Amino acid sequence: MASSWTGNRVRLRAVEPDDWTAFMHFADDDGRRGSRLDLPRSAESYRAWAKEQAVAECDDDRFRLAVEATATGELVGTVGSHRTGPRSGWFECHVTIGADQRRRGYATEAVVLLLRFMFAERRYHKCLAAIFAHNEASLALFRRLGFTEEGRLREHVFFAGRHHDLVMMGMLANEFDQRHMMSEP
Secondary structure, eight states, X not given: OOSTTBOSSEEEEOOOGGGHXXXXXXXXXXXXXXXXXXXXXXXXXXXXXXXXXXXXXXXXXXXXXEEEETTTOOEXXXXXXXXXXXXXXXXXXEEEEOGXXXXXXXXXXXXXXXXXXXXXXXXXXXXXXXXXXXXXXXXXHHHHHTOXXXXXXXXXXXXXXXXXXXXEEEEEHHHHHHHHOSXXX
């Protein structure tokens, strides 16, 4: 491993202003974000968003990183921490990989790199992931990583004309260390 941010398949890096086209493509994959139908956005809004992300400060360990394929240098997705409870030692992570880049191990490696940083360097105790119950691929990913289903918020989110369950999954730092080792040799 070349650095803490690089694995065999992916490199995690800051979002750059020129990444806007890739993020627009991810959104256009199916017109949905997190299975929620969003209004169409202009190219200019993606440009402005990427520029804003490129200079954004890390706010209380809440951040977004670009996921880049090491073999091609192509931006394939994003990973990050979007909610934290620093006093209790928990954070919530998210990962998104473009539709044409899925099932190549990018999400798995990106999440492991993120968790290693948050557990070993930031000393968090627990990671949470909130996943729509119908998103079998994401549920399987987090189970493979070693997350445990901790609860289900029934009919918690409304989109596409009906309410959907949200599955809460969690992993403790010592569980991560047993499966993935906190630091690579």
